Every structure is written in C-alpha cells, then in structure tokens.
Amino acid sequence: MDERLEIELAALRPKVLSLARKFFRSSGLDSDPEDVVQDVLLRLWEARRQGTEIGNAEAWAVATTKNCCISAWRKARRGTLLPLRDETVAGYTPAGSLEEAEAAASVARALEKIPPGTRHLLQLRAKGLSLDEMALVTGRPKGSLKSSISAARKEMLKMIKTQ
Amino acid sequence: MDRKDLIRRYLDAETTPAQERELAASFAAAPPADEEEQAVYRLLQAVTPLPTEPLPEEGATFDRMVRQARMRTIRRWSLAFSGATAILAAVVFLTRKPVVPEPEVTDTVELLQRLQLISNLDPSDAESYDFKPVGDGFIMTARFRDGSEASYILAPIDGGQSFHLVSLND
Numbered sequence: 001m002d003e004r005l006e007i008e009l010a011a012l013r014p015k016v017l018s019l020a021r022k023f024f025r026s027s028g029l030d031s032d033p034e035d036v037v038q039d040v041l042l043r044l045w046e047a048r049r050q051g052t053e054i055g056n057a058e059a060w061a062v063a064t065t066k067n068c069c070i071s072a073w074r075k076a077r078r079g080t081l082l083p084l085r086d087e088t089v090a091g092y093t094p095a096g097s098l099e100e101a102e103a104a105a106s107v108a109r110a111l112e113k114i115p116p117g118t119r120h121l122l123q124l125r126a127k128g129l130s131l132d133e134m135a136l137v138t139g140r141p142k143g144s145l146k147s148s149i150s151a152a153r154k155e156m157l158k159m160i161k162t163q
Numbered sequence: 164m165d166r167k168d169l170i171r172r173y174l175d176a177e178t179t180p181a182q183e184r185e186l187a188a189s190f191a192a193a194p195p196a197d198e199e200e201q202a203v204y205r206l207l208q209a210v211t212p213l214p215t216e217p218l219p220e221e222g223a224t225f226d227r228m229v230r231q232a233r234m235r236t237i238r239r240w241s242l243a244f245s246g247a248t249a250i251l252a253a254v255v256f257l258t259r260k261p262v263v264p265e266p267e268v269t270d271t272v273e274l275l276q277r278l279q280l281i282s283n284l285d286p287s288d289a290e291s292y293d294f295k296p297v298g299d300g301f302i303m304t305a306r307f308r309d310g311s312e313a314s315y316i317l318a319p320i321d322g323g324q325s326f327h328l329v330s331l332n333d
C-alpha cells in the first residue's frame with residue numbers, strides 16, 4: 001500500500017470519527033458513525049487512486065464528512081434502504097436463458113443471506129482494497145477481516161452449490 | 164500459480180486484489196472446468212464493488228444543524244442552572260437566621276425631636292449629645308451647659324418607628 005495514503009488514512013480516522021459522532025449526537029440520529037468514517041476514508045482512497053488533486057487532505061476530509069453526515073441523515077429521515085439486491089448482482093449478466101437467470105438469482109439470494117457487515121467487506125474487497133487498506137478504512141484488525149471474508153466466501157460458495 | 168491454487172487461496176482470503184483480478188480473467192480465458200470452478204466463477208461475478216454515491220455540498224447544512232443543537236444544549240443547561248439557582252435561593256431564604264433590622268434613625272436632630280416628645284428634655288439645654296449603639300438601641304448621654312450629664316437607653320420599637328426611653332439617672 002502507498003505509505004503516504006496509509007499515513008493519511010490513519011491520521012484522518014480519529015478526526016472524521018469525532019466529527020461524525022458529534023453530528024450524530026447533535027441530530028439524534030441513531031446510526032453508527034463508523035459508517036460515515038468508512039465512507040469518507042473510502043472516498044479518499046478512491047480519489048488518491050484516481051489521482052485526484054487534493055490540496056489539504058484534512059480540509060477535504062472535513063468537508064466530505066459533513067456531506068456524508070447530511071447524506072446519512074437525509075437517508076435515515078426518508079427511511080431509505082441501500083439497494084443491495086440490485087447493486088450486488090449488477091455485475092452478473094446472464095446470457096438470457098432461464099437456467100442462467102435462475103443461477104444469477106440463486107447467487108443474489110446467497111449474497112443476501114450474508115450479514116450486511118460482512119457483505120460490506122466483500123464489496124470493499126471487490127473495489128480493490130488490500131487487507132491493509134481495509135483495516136485502515138474499517139478500523140478492524142487484518143486477521144479479523146481475513147477470517148470474515150474467508151468465512152463469507154466459503155459460506156456463499158456452499159449456498160451457490162446447493163441451490 | 165494455477166487456477167486451483169488461486170481458488171484455494173481466494174477462499175482462504177489470502178489472495179491480493181491483483182490475484183483476484185487474475186482469477187477472474189482466467190475464467191474469461193478458459194471457462195470453468197467443473198462444478199467447483201463454476202460456483203467460484205459465479206461467486207466472483209456476484210460481488211460487485213460498493214457503489215460510490217455522489218455527494219451534494221452540504222457543509223452549510225451540517226454547520227447549521229450542529230449550531231442549532233449547540234444552542235439547544237446551552238438553553239437546556241441555562242434553564243437547569245436557573246432552576247437550580249432558584250431552588251438554592253429558596254432554601255437559603257427559608258433556612259436563614261432572621262435578621263433584626265437595625266434602627267433606622269441616624270439623624271441626630273430627628274432623634275432629639277422624638278426624644279423631646281416623650282420626655283421633658285429640652286435638646287437646646289444640652290451642650291452635646293453622645294450616642295453609643297448597644298444591642299438594637301442606643302445609650303444616649305447628654306452633657307449640659309452646667310457640666311452635668313444624663314444618660315438614657317433608647318430601645319427601638321416597630322423597626323425604629325418609635326422608642327422606649329429609660330432614664331439611667333437617679
């Protein structure tokens with residue numbers, strides 16, 4: 001992992017978490033501020049990967065945290081759920097046969113049975129984050145992430161085979 | 164590393180993102196050979212990257228909401244503080260030791276005029292008057308032109324509106 005990015009993510013995490021906590025306390029929103037932290041750090045990771053010019057990373061992170069907090073607040077007020085089903089199977093394009101459509105549906109069902117937190121890890125991984133980067137973004141130890149991802153993949157594989 | 168090895172490492176979460184891309188690419192080059200590989204292929208296709216939603220610029224809304232919440236907190240604390248102060252004041256008021264009001268008559272001329280009303284003492288006969296506070300009242304000593312002295316105790320009644328006069332002379 002890029003050492004500069006690693007330092008940036010580690011340094012910004014406490015500040016972003018503190019700001020998100022402050023907002024959630026203020027707004028009375030019953031959500032996990034960690035979700036905002038992950039969102040912000042993931043955006044920073046993407047921006048760096050894409051070579052987006054960010055002058056002051058801290059100012060950028062504060063502005064992005066504010067936007068993410070309000071976005072989370074608006075979603076909570078609307079009661080919006082993340083469109084996991086559509087998004088997670090978006091990459092699978094069956095050729096059109098009934099059999100293949102059923103296969104795609106079975107994979108989607110398997111993915112839905114995975115706990116949301118673990119599913120989120122699989123999606124982060126699919127974005128291309130290494131375990132080190134995921135540990136910084138999620139604030140979880142690498143070993144724990146590895147075992148969660150492995151268990152989820154094996155469980156999904158089992159479900160796909162039996163369906 | 165062959166595909167079987169990659170699959171094993173993938174399921175154990177030991178592959179790097181690059182190796183996982185390599186595994187997906189291998190299925191594009193050569194279709195799954197067996198049921199196991201077919202299932203892994205489906206699994207690889209099923210999990211797509213987390214979508215990144217565009218964020219509207221909401222910094223001002225955030226600042227306003229936090230400011231309003233802070234004001235609400237300050238108001239709540241002010242109210243609590245005012246209530247506590249009022250209760251404390253009430254407790255102090257109810258438990259305080261009653262204070263006996265000091266005689267309010269401090270004007271010597273007025274005092275002498277009152278004295279004249281309740282005694283046969285003529286203030287103009289005296290050369291000087293000395294007032295010494297004692298308890299709630301005074302001891303007044305009058306020195307007359309002939310050198311004699313006379314002392315009186317003045318005890319206030321009704322918060323100093325009127326006085327008892329007790330002569331200390333023979």
